[in-house]
Amino acid sequence: MKIVILTGxxxxxxxxxxxFRDSNGLWEGHxxxxxASPTGFAKDPELVLDFYNQRRRQLLEVEPNSAHLALTTLxxxxxxxxxxxNVDDLHERAGSTHVVHLHGELLKVRSTNDExxxxxxxxxxxxxxxxxxxxxxxxxxxxxxxEVPMMDVAIELVQRADIITIVGTSMQVYPxxxxxxxxxxxxxxxxxxxxxxxxxxxxxxxFAEKATIGVPKVIQNINFKF
Ligand code: APR
Numbered sequence: 001m002k003i004v005i006l007t008g009x010x011x012x013x014x015x016x017x018x019x020f021r022d023s024n025g026l027w028e029g030h031x032x033x034x035x036a037s038p039t040g041f042a043k044d045p046e047l048v049l050d051f052y053n054q055r056r057r058q059l060l061e062v063e064p065n066s067a068h069l070a071l072t073t074l075x076x077x078x079x080x081x082x083x084x085x086n087v088d089d090l091h092e093r094a095g096s097t098h099v100v101h102l103h104g105e106l107l108k109v110r111s112t113n114d115e116x117x118x119x120x121x122x123x124x125x126x127x128x129x130x131x132x133x134x135x136x137x138x139x140x141x142x143x144x145x146x147e148v149p150m151m152d153v154a155i156e157l158v159q160r161a162d163i164i165t166i167v168g169t170s171m172q173v174y175p176x177x178x179x180x181x182x183x184x185x186x187x188x189x190x191x192x193x194x195x196x197x198x199x200x201x202x203x204x205x206x207f208a209e210k211a212t213i214g215v216p217k218v219i220q221n222i223n224f225k226f
Contacts, residue, residue: 001226003074004161006179007084007091010168010193014065014212015090017058021170028054037144045136046127052139053124056106059088060122067167067211068094070219077223078163083154085169085176087141100150100157102176108140151175158182163226165190165218168211171197188225190218 009019020027027035028051034040035051072095074080082091082099087106091099111117111131118140119131129137142148154176158164164183170193171177183189189204192214200206205221207214 001078001162001222002160003078003080003163003165003222004157005071005074005080005082005165005167006158006169006176007082007086007167008169008171008176009086011067011084011211012062012065012086012088012090013168014067014210015062015088017062017088017090019168021172027051033144036141038146041138041143049125049127049139052106052141053126055087056122056124059106062088062090064090064094065212067215068096070215072096074219074222081157083150083157083176083179085173100154102142102148102150102154104139104141106139106141109137110140112136112138148175154179155182159184161187163188163190163222165192165215167192167215169193190221192218 013019030051035048041048068090075097080098082096084091084099084101085103087101087104089105089107107120107122108118109121109125111133113135114133117131125137125139127136131137158179159182161183164187166180166189191198191204191206192209192211194208194210196206196208198204198206207217
């Protein structure tokens with residue numbers, strides 16, 4: 001079976017990374033537009049670089065959780081693609097081999113004047129860290145108001161899926177949240193979230209659980225049914 005797994009911040013919550021909306025709308029105490037928008041970066045680049053430096057340092061301290069690891073077992077029998085809104089590398093570290101990052105990657109940076117220049121980056125990024133053309137480097141993150149370049153790839157994957165599993169996302173941020181609308185009629189949808197925003201139907205099976213409990217249940221269901 002072709003399985004697409006759409007994940008959000010809730011997937012990494014049990015690894016110790018805060019979700020966005022569970023932190024009452026503030027990101028580490030910041031207004032999202034201050035630290036995750038081109039205008040915020042133009043206004044106070046050091047604040048933005050420091051915000052992502054803190055998140056990068058924290059990422060290097062945490063590990064994939066058992067839900068990340070459980071998802072990799074599906075690759076034995078099925079064609080699996082993970083489409084994640086998360087910028088962490090926990091799916092990759094758990095062993096998933098096909099991961100599409102819709103909102104960028106925290107462990108990469110790119111040139112502010114040539115976005116094709118993308119560099120792996122695991123330490124702090126500061127003002128004065130320049131690309132080969134002497135332009136300031138910035139986090140390789142899709143900020144609010146910016147294009148989501150991988151969206152076409154993601155839509156294509158969802159359109160061809162037999163099973164779609166959605167884990168740990170409030171489905172509030174578009175275009176990512178709209179991906180479910182591209183699911184083919186014949187596909188079955190699983191949804192794992194302690195506070196689900198959609199309810200079970202003939203086609204949708206909801207597990208109102210946290211990821212480490214719900215994801216294994218989905219996998220059991222898939223292995224039993226398909
Ligand atoms: N297991 C599973 N789901 C969880 C857990 C958990 N342990 N803890 C919380 N959740 C759920 C919450 O109930 C919520 O529905 O995870 C979801 C997190 O939602 P958000 O904080 O809105 O995160 P997300 O949906 O990924 O946000 C999408 O918005 O802020 C931007 O670019 C950012 O990629 C992010 C996007």
